[in-house]
Amino acid sequence: MTILVLGGTGKTGRRVADRLTARGLSVRVGSRSATPSFAWEDRSTWPAALEGVTAAYVSYYPDLAFPGAYDDVKAFTELAVRSGVRRLVLLSGRGEPEAQASERTVQESGAEWTIVRCSWFMQNFSEGFILEPVRAGVIALPAADVPEPFVDADDIADVAAAALAGDGGHAGQVYELTGPRLLTFAQAAEELAAAVGRPVVFTRVTPEDYVAGAVAHGVPREEAEGLSALFTGILDGRNASVADGVPRALGRPARDFVDFARANAHRFR
Structure with a gap:
């Protein structure tokens, strides 16, 4: 079979x-730079990317909570099933009502499905928009002082790959993937500081100041505003609990933030 991995150059993809x-399976990367190319905003690229595909990893950029995401995921899912895709694995967001609407589309598609519903990625600190602030020693975000069970993208990938490969027991499952404990952003900054051996602090800023700073560093305004809305909307305590998705799917504990920080200390320097 051929497996399409959307966002195949991104953190989880x-x-x-x-x-x-590594399992010897045929993989087609879905990205703008791939051949054939795939872009969420250009539906004309979808049919070629789906040709001959029997399973797909569906990750939406920038996030399923962004405007237009539901319509895109619904249209893609319907086309995928018509094109012969029999298995879908959706990367979803924990505590996001907009994301859960897309989940229902996949669940009602007629294909075999698995939902991986995730909290904030640890890798946002090491590969994403928070990396440069960590290197500078100040993480300035419009996030409240509430704990979050940051999840390792490697755990997400292990679960998604097992489901896509057809390992038994994953069809029809909704996995809430989190790390094994709760951390505020201030506590996460302290653990990053301990890993790199120099100060890293968290400071809370207004949504307006965050957007202005992100735009000044080259982030498109629409994306910066969407990220700000996620920080202020989702980080309100609704996800301040640890879920059992990783051990339930993989039979092992979720990776801890301290191990992530130590393993990626070289990136933060």
């Missing part, structure tokens, strides 16, 4: 693709 390739 490239990890999923690597794991499937």
